[in-house]
Amino acid sequence: MLIRNIDDTPTKPVEMDGVSGATMAVMVGRADGAPRFAMRHFTIEPGGHSPRHSHDYEHEVFVVSGCGEVLLDGAYRSIRAGDVVYVPPDEEHQFRASADEPLRFLCMVPVERDCGEPVPGS
Amino acid sequence: MLIRNIDDTPTKPVEMDGVSGATMAVMVGRADGAPRFAMRHFTIEPGGHSPRHSHDYEHEVFVVSGCGEVLLDGAYRSIRAGDVVYVPPDEEHQFRASADEPLRFLCMVPVERDCGEPVPGS
Secondary structure, three states: OEEEEOOOOOOEEOOOOOOEEEEEEEEEOHHHOOOOEEEEEEEEEEEEEOOOEOOOOOEEEEEEEOEEEEEEOOEEEEEEOOEEEEEOOOOOEEEEEOOOOOEEEEEEEEOEOOOOOEOOOO | OEEEEOOOOOOEEOOOOOOEEEEEEEEEOHHHOOOOEEEEEEEEEEEEEOOOEOOOOOEEEEEEEOEEEEEEOOEEEEEEOOEEEEEOOOOOEEEEEOOOOOEEEEEEEEOEOOOOOEOOOO
């Protein structure tokens, strides 16, 4: 059993090439015994972004607050609170916050790649 | 690629024994090609509840708005917007809305049970 609030769970800086102004907290993950997928909470500061990259596993994202853009299918599209974004495996993507407010979102990933290796940040 | 807002995606009544005043929309699921887990959006009307039950797969839940209670470890605990709840496989659980406002939450499930059968509502 686990109940945690995103406002009470400190986030840590995401230290990764291509990232600017992003912090993250694992809300439910492998350390909690989650057998198949993990929930992470990201905050991207105004003007910041996640890396522009792709990988062999999917994302399921929920925008909690703020607004910004997501790169998908080669174009940046606006996102806002309440939006759900599905990023299929191997699709290039990037999340950017707007210039004037932080973008907060949940990002779900599997805990293991198909080969059985742990997914980073799960 | 998929972007859908929870406010623009109609929910349908959950017709299941033990449910009162609950509607649901699959935000990302098997029909969208999600390979491993699904995201559903539930609204429970004031005084309503999900079934008191258990099953062989986990839930990862995020409370979007409203407040209510969740049964976990045999006791009802308060939940509110921003809370993340992890319900391990085989643990009895139930979500109840408070008497005066709807409870809205996301509930993530795997798309398949360990035996390979599809998870209901995924």
